[in-house]
Amino acid sequence: EPEVTQTPSHQVTQMGQEVILRCVPISNHLYFYWYRQILGQKVEFLVSFYNNEISEKSEIFDDQFSVERPDGSNFTLKIRSTKLEDSAMYFCASSPREGVEQYFGPGTRLTVT
């Protein structure tokens, strides 16, 4: 069964460094999402992406964040200058069409020291 994959599973970085989290969505899906979950808190929406552009973003998704679909398979989340409060589990998700179920990857745990 097709699944969403994410790499790396765990990323440790120093404050101020740039990180890129990678995702490979399910191949025939058109809508892509990033969510994050700070330890002990709820899963929060960051950004949605469709037709090679951002469709919607939350207040969390500030200028330090960017997303890209550099080729036909990868979907990346970049944090330009990481802060301690960016430490969280980051989930990628994809969906075959808008407004229906989303399929999540296993997540990347980002630890900023």
Add this chain to the structure above:
Amino acid sequence: AQSVTQLDSQVPVFEEAPVELRCNYSSSVSVYLFWYVQYPNQGLQLLLKYLSGSTLVESINGFEAEFNKSQTSFHLRKPSVHISDTAEYFCAVTETELWGGSQGNLIFGKGTKLSVKP
């Protein structure tokens, strides 16, 4: 704006006992409803969904949830739990009417940790 409330952060039960995990939502528009499950050290897996039709939906592993529009609830139930059901369960909603660029982002509750004891 939508919100989801899962009042129970932890639910301990004994194996073969029934369980109900509560989910209430708030929205000014119609919503689709989902339950996701997160097993230890794994990602979120779709457990079941309500999009339309019958208000009672079932999963392949014995869970069911009922959409109650008047009570704005979507509680998850299982008549007899197994040790393997130990996980965290998340209720989520998204709007049915997408407008203003919305692409159906999910709003999650805080999750309920179900712990099944032998």
